[in-house]
Amino acid sequence: MAKKLFGWIYTGLLLLFLYTPIIVLMVMSFNRSQYNALPIEFSLKWYKALAGNEKILQATINSLWIGAITAVLSVILATSLALGTNLAGRKTRTAMQSLVMLPLTMPWLIMGLSLLLLLRSLGLDRNFIVLLIGHLIISLPYSALVIIARVRDMGKETQEASSSLGASDWTTFYRVTLPMMLPAMLSGGFLSFMISFDNFVISYFLIPTGTTTLPMEIYSSIKFGFTPEMNAVATIILLASLSLIAVTAAVMRSSIRALFKSDKGDA
């Protein structure tokens, strides 16, 4: 009994430790006081202020665009990589896949700096292409991780079955391979999007002057004094990503279950 009680307390404390900051932030975004004063006086003041803040809105749109493009490119690259290396020999496959994963271990600071130095040595200005490349390098490993795992799980047999039934490689790809990979592609894309959307360092180094992303904007706002507007931004981002996760999970649940349960016989 005591043991059980201890378990509950322990778990409760752990959850409190993890989520208190986030909950405080969300609650304070609805507080009228600028200085997080208690008791809380409910108000949507900061959300209204946010709606009028052109800089934040523009930065958010920039971030959404960069994140979306990065996610789409990541998924396309990761999918072709996973399928391509799956056909190669074991050594080539391992080598290629490790190379793509390597940026996971590289500090973003170094990555950003090196890309900036590359630009300098080429005599180029900071531009969106290089910014996208930077984002792609750091977010590709995440979609690759998910998608490569799925391709490995799938095995080659369904594809071989398809071609034995008379389907050309292209038909096999869009009628068998792609539908089977779709859940992994969606979750991979989502991961990559979040990595890109969240990224500060790479953007800071590579973004063209005069443009900002949301993380950069938040950072610079805080430098000039904290306003609960930032709480409001954070709350919106949080709720948006939570609902995105929920929707993805709901949409994909049946298909994921179908995919993972059906081919138990894979040997």
Next chain:
Amino acid sequence: MMAYLEVRELSKIYDGTTVLDNIGFDIEEGSFLSLLGPSGCGKTTTLRLIAGFEKPEGGSIRLNGTIINGIPTFKRNIGMVFQSYALFPHMSVEQNVSYGLEQRNHNHSEIKKKVAEALEMVRLTGYEKRKPKQLSGGQQQRVALARALVIRPSLLLLDESLSALDKKLRVEMQVELRQIQKEVGITTIFVTHDQEEALTLSDYIAVMEKGKIVQLDTPDTVYEHPKNSFVADFLGQANFFPGVVRREGNHGYLLMMDEKQYLPFRCDEFLEDGTHCTVSVRPEKITISDREEHQAIRGKIEFITYAGNLSIFRIRALGQEIKVQQQNISAGQRKFVAGDSVFLSWEPESTLILEREKE
């Protein structure tokens, strides 16, 4: 006269290892060939080469008069059933089965009719809308079979297709598979490591070892006249006695195993004095008796396993352990117990002379 499928000098090398070493065989139209062997013997590779999933390093595959080496899989018109069934998980049973027909541009009503026929053949009518994950292993296996057969393939390839099923279902599916195969009259190659399965299903068995076909013949010939110890041991069980032959009288021989041990035996073929060979006899061909008979081997029962219809004896004789199987024909038959001294004998035609080398 050309055979329906002719495989000639087929070779495959993976990462410097020869997996298939110049194999060749013929299959007549409508017959059922099993490729039997331990894992790594090249049987699955042979199947994959015929299906076109892999490219051979050398040799040719001729199907119905046409060399198909250069033809890609999707144009070969081959039905394949995988060990994992490889059903498309996102498609229903009906969609799985109609997939091959859609690739052949059949019209809609024709596809519907053929799919219904195919599902009826494998007794899955009523399961059209189910997804593969909602089916049992045996049902999935039948969907895979229907999917492969509905396209009227020139050749049906089965890769360990029954191995994932439990024993009772497997035996049921064996019978069903053979019935359907005969009904459709389709030339079939079946890869298996299960000797019992190969014996019950096949018209012909090719026993493979280390990338070569050791023996290809009808099941009873392969069983009764194995070419070497490997075949004798892999297909069924066998006792082996290596030694040198010495003639004894008109019909008898002695096999000198070493200075002390010798095995008297009779056999239907003529052997020269001094021939090195392995004499082999299957456990079920040996008779156990408690009376001394002419040329019988004296031994001592070490262990008896009762298996219902059979009793399996391990008998110490000639310095080795001899396996003997006896049918338990009547409940009143003479019961032996461990420790009994017994005499072993067998008919001359049951003697197998393997690995013969002249001195």
